[in-house]
Amino acid sequence: MKTKPSKSSFQSNSISHVSNAIFNAVFIIYCIVCLAPLLLVFMVSITSESSLVTNGYSFFPSEISFSTYKYLFMDSEKLFRAYGITIGACIIGTFFSVLLTMMYAYPISRKSFKYRNFFSFFMFFTMLFQGGLVPWYILYTKYLHLQNNPAVLVIPALLNAFNVLIMKTFFNTNLPDSILESARIDGASEFRIFYTIVVPLSTPAIATVGLFAMLAYWNDWYLCLLFINDAKYYNIQFSMYQALRSVEFLTSSHAVSIGSTSSELAKLPAETLRMAMAILGIGPIIFAYPFFQKYFIKGLTIGAVKG
Amino acid sequence: MFTNVDTTLKPKLTKRPGGFLKELVTNRAMFLMLLPPFILVVINYYLPMFGIIIAFKEFNYQDGFLHSPWSGIKNFEFLFKSDAAWRITRNTIGYNLIFIVLNLFFAVTIALILNELKNKVAAKLYQSVIFLPYFLSWVVVAYLVLAILSPEGLYNKSIAPLLNLTAVDWYTQPQYWPFILPFVNLWKNIGYGIVIYLAGITGIDQEYYEAAVLDGASKLQQIRSITIPFLVPLMIVTTIMALGNIFRSDFGLFYQVPMQQGLLQDTTDVLDTYIYNALIYSGDLGMSSAAGFYQSIVGFFLVLFANWSVGKISAENKIF
Numbered sequence: 254m255k256t257k258p259s260k261s262s263f264q265s266n267s268i269s270h271v272s273n274a275i276f277n278a279v280f281i282i283y284c285i286v287c288l289a290p291l292l293l294v295f296m297v298s299i300t301s302e303s304s305l306v307t308n309g310y311s312f313f314p315s316e317i318s319f320s321t322y323k324y325l326f327m328d329s330e331k332l333f334r335a336y337g338i339t340i341g342a343c344i345i346g347t348f349f350s351v352l353l354t355m356m357y358a359y360p361i362s363r364k365s366f367k368y369r370n371f372f373s374f375f376m377f378f379t380m381l382f383q384g385g386l387v388p389w390y391i392l393y394t395k396y397l398h399l400q401n402n403p404a405v406l407v408i409p410a411l412l413n414a415f416n417v418l419i420m421k422t423f424f425n426t427n428l429p430d431s432i433l434e435s436a437r438i439d440g441a442s443e444f445r446i447f448y449t450i451v452v453p454l455s456t457p458a459i460a461t462v463g464l465f466a467m468l469a470y471w472n473d474w475y476l477c478l479l480f481i482n483d484a485k486y487y488n489i490q491f492s493m494y495q496a497l498r499s500v501e502f503l504t505s506s507h508a509v510s511i512g513s514t515s516s517e518l519a520k521l522p523a524e525t526l527r528m529a530m531a532i533l534g535i536g537p538i539i540f541a542y543p544f545f546q547k548y549f550i551k552g553l554t555i556g557a558v559k560g
Numbered sequence: 561m562f563t564n565v566d567t568t569l570k571p572k573l574t575k576r577p578g579g580f581l582k583e584l585v586t587n588r589a590m591f592l593m594l595l596p597p598f599i600l601v602v603i604n605y606y607l608p609m610f611g612i613i614i615a616f617k618e619f620n621y622q623d624g625f626l627h628s629p630w631s632g633i634k635n636f637e638f639l640f641k642s643d644a645a646w647r648i649t650r651n652t653i654g655y656n657l658i659f660i661v662l663n664l665f666f667a668v669t670i671a672l673i674l675n676e677l678k679n680k681v682a683a684k685l686y687q688s689v690i691f692l693p694y695f696l697s698w699v700v701v702a703y704l705v706l707a708i709l710s711p712e713g714l715y716n717k718s719i720a721p722l723l724n725l726t727a728v729d730w731y732t733q734p735q736y737w738p739f740i741l742p743f744v745n746l747w748k749n750i751g752y753g754i755v756i757y758l759a760g761i762t763g764i765d766q767e768y769y770e771a772a773v774l775d776g777a778s779k780l781q782q783i784r785s786i787t788i789p790f791l792v793p794l795m796i797v798t799t800i801m802a803l804g805n806i807f808r809s810d811f812g813l814f815y816q817v818p819m820q821q822g823l824l825q826d827t828t829d830v831l832d833t834y835i836y837n838a839l840i841y842s843g844d845l846g847m848s849s850a851a852g853f854y855q856s857i858v859g860f861f862l863v864l865f866a867n868w869s870v871g872k873i874s875a876e877n878k879i880f
Contacts, residue, residue, distance in 0.1 A: 442589065
């Protein structure tokens with residue numbers, strides 16, 4: 254942020270009140286366009302099925318019912334499992350993603366490391382050229398035997414050139430060699446320097462890369478789609494995808510075992526159930542959004558614009 | 561895309577015999593630190609690069625990458641004789657061009673206006689709301705689109721009756737999707753572009769504006785002759801890099817949002833969805849690896865060309 258110009262000198266230098274009002278109106282409409290679909294899905298999820306049949310999807314349901322949520326929580330094993338898989342992948346993935354990104358970025362940011370240019374290019378080249386889906390898929394399934402192994406939800410997304418470059422840029426500009434040199438003279442080993450000096454000084458970059466990684470793991474359905482067939486390792490996004498394709502995914506055998514009869518299954522609120530599932534998948538990110546978005550913006554600008 | 565990657569990335573491999581070994585000893589901590597992530601990069605990125613040779617093979621799972629028999633360019637003959645080749649090339653490039661133009665125009669315009677709003681708190685709030693869809697997964701976006709476009713959705717049950725329009729079965733009518741997909745893409749990704757351009761605008765020295773005010777320049781004149789010219793390099797770099805990626809598409813958008821409806825294939829099938837479907841559904845490794853090779857190689861040269869063009873315009877923004 255640049256220093257703000259004093260109000261008085263800029264009084265004349267701003268848009269007129271009329272255009273200000275028009276722009277505000279346009280932005281309010283646009284914000285509604287951004288939020289309305291989310292609200293719609295929420296409203297549908299609390300609409301009673303009978304009202305949905307007669308009126309279709311609407312922001313103003315004629316009859317409100319929370320039966321779908323009751324149903325989802327009654328048969329919640331799948332749902333909690335999927336949350337567990339996603340949260341687990343998020344925690345493990347974010348931790349190792351940050352660690353490995355730093356371990357790659359730190360040496361290539363040091364002038365004392367002679368081969369830094371080679372290793373920088375080695376990472377960076379992956380942005381220019383990729384082998385593509387087919388050999389990558391065969392590698393993970395046939396050679397690494399990671400199909401249906403939950404580790405595959407973490408490993409492929411651990412390290413990418415974009416994050417390494419953000420971290421490297423940060424180290425280059427914020428970790429002067431002089432600080433590290435004095436520690437070295439005091440006899441500290443490189444690893445000691447790494448975790449007593451480099452890590453504490455890099456919290457902004459760690460937060461940024463950590464956020465990128467966490468978001469990627471939270472929103473991942475692609476790795477599940479490719480590599481997981483076993484329903485017990487489905488993550489939350491992939492469960493939502495399955496529910497979107499067929500609502501039977503949610504109406505599991507478990508429901509039968511806890512006493513629902515087939516006639517009860519038949520009148521299960523299919524559409525509202527789907528939308529309730531979507532809300533449970535969206536919910537956490539909406540609640541976390543206000544807290545992380547400013548760090549995210551900061552991080553994007555580290556990597557995006559010349560400072 | 562980021563643009564400030566420094567130019568020191570060029571590999572300068574001055575190898576002297578013994579030099580490497582000596583370096584290995586003196587900088588052993590650095591090498592030890594690099595080793596785990598380096599192995600991961602080799603596995604996850606470099607092995608598949610060599611794996612693209614399977615496009616020239618008749619691959620089978622028993623013989624694997626190395627021992628499957630060669631088949632010359634047979635896979636490519638099949639691919640380019642099918643109607644799919646033209647369809648996926650046209651859709652991939654066509655959609656990307658539309659996305660580039662729309663995203664550039666709206667991101668810059670919205671960033672410019674947001675920057676001028678009198679109430680800075682409101683401006684921050686608008687920016688946050690517009691950025692929100694960027695954080696939703698494509699699965700969630702597919703739900704949102706379905707809630708609006710499904711036969712029982714908002715359009716058919718609420719909007720169409722209200723405005724006396726006829727109901728439309730969106731998921732069976734391919735002609736609407738060249739409009740729906742760019743809109744959805746814009747809706748989801750515009751916030752990212754706005755952040756980039758707003759950062760560019762904040763970086764402009766206020767003195768230029770102060771001088772312009774003294775000269776009696778109006779707000780519009782200031783935007784036209786100060787703000788936009790300062791943003792032009794950023795716009796050019798972003799656009800060229802996007803052009804370099806024109807052969808790659810966002811799999812989530814094209815796979816999730818049209819919900820894999822076969823009837824929509826003509827206007828929603830792109831290279832990435834085609835490769836995925838050929839690999840997973842038809843199990844046609846020949847076709848999918850040929851299409852993958854086509855995408856990797858053409859994509860690679862496009863990126864190189866894009867970077868070269870950036871270098872011609874502003875050398876400091878070259879990516880490598």
